[in-house]
Amino acid sequence: LAKTTQPISMDSYEGQEVNITCSHNNIATNDYITWYQQFPSQGPRFIIQGYKTKVTNEVASLFIPADRKSSTLSLPRVSLSDTAVYYCLVVEAAGNKLTFGGGTRVLVKP
Amino acid sequence: EADIYQTPRYLVIGTGKKITLECSQTMGHDKMYWYQQDPGMELHLIHYSYGVNSTEKGDLSSESTVSRIRTEHFPLTLESARPSHTSQYLCASRAHYRGGKYEQYFGPGTRLTVT
Numbered sequence: 001l002a003k004t005t006q007p008i009s010m011d012s013y014e015g016q017e018v019n020i021t022c023s024h025n026n027i028a029t030n031d032y033i034t035w036y037q038q039f040p041s042q043g044p045r046f047i048i049q050g051y052k053t054k055v056t057n058e059v060a061s062l063f064i065p066a067d068r069k070s071s072t073l074s075l076p077r078v079s080l081s082d083t084a085v086y087y088c089l090v091v092e093a094a095g096n097k098l099t100f101g102g103g104t105r106v107l108v109k110p
Numbered sequence: 111e112a113d114i115y116q117t118p119r120y121l122v123i124g125t126g127k128k129i130t131l132e133c134s135q136t137m138g139h140d141k142m143y144w145y146q147q148d149p150g151m152e153l154h155l156i157h158y159s160y161g162v163n164s165t166e167k168g169d170l171s172s173e174s175t176v177s178r179i180r181t182e183h184f185p186l187t188l189e190s191a192r193p194s195h196t197s198q199y200l201c202a203s204r205a206h207y208r209g210g211k212y213e214q215y216f217g218p219g220t221r222l223t224v225t
Contacts, residue, residue: 032212043200043216044153087153091212096141096160098204098214099169100153 002027002090009105018075020104022088025069030093033064033071038085038103047086048073075106083108113137116201116217123191124225131186131220133201142184143202143214146170153200159184191224198222 005023012018024033032051036044048055050062050071061074075082085103114135123129135142140161145153145168155168159178173195174188184203188195198221204214 034212036214040149041198041219041221043202043219044214045216046211046213049212093212096166097155097158097168098141098143098202099155100145102152 002031004088004090004101006086006088006101006104008102009107011107011109012078013109014079015077018078018082018106018108019072020075020086020088020106021070021072023070024088024090027068027090028092032091032093033062033068034089034091035060035062035071035073036087036089036100038087044087044100049091078106078108080108080110082106114201114203114215114217116199116220118220119218120221120223122223122225125190125192127191127224129188129191129222131188131199131201131222133184133186133217134182135184135203135215135217136182137203137205137215138181139203139205139215140181141204141206142178144168144174144176144184144186145200145202146172147198147200149198157186191222193224196222196224 002024034049035047038044048062055062063072087103117132142159144157147153154170156172157176159165200219201217
């Protein structure tokens, strides 16, 4: 399984864009990149997934460079309710195990 | 809305008791997981299963055991609870690859306190 590294914490202000970069240097050809959001006392919630290039949904965008050794989750115009922990996970296409790393604690300030 | 359920939501028990945390999902997912998480800390995978009669240990050593007799049910058992088992336990499931997404669904969690 590819190991992921992401910043421990980030602070932002309401209305700003937040970008969280995750490193996954030993990602394999068949691996996908997924991101989750977790609020206190709740289980994580799936946000977005990608394989390469850019993916966008109603919540976020995910940018993946050609070498796929990193990915960046972009949260546009954050609000206070976006304060949460964000996890980057690399998923083996045919794998069973799913391990979370430390995540990035994002604090959105008024 | 995810159809994955955990009971009980909260449990306070004394040391030495045997407990079973229940987890059920109605999505027909083959893969199921148990994570342990202390407040403000990262999730640790303690058990997972990729189908009926399959169980594997996760990354964090745990004194708990699991079983997978039915697809929809993945209970976790502690034979003799200790204060060190106090934590939140999160159950999750996912399909192998459905709708093009590798999405994992989480239950609401069981917050266990062992006194």
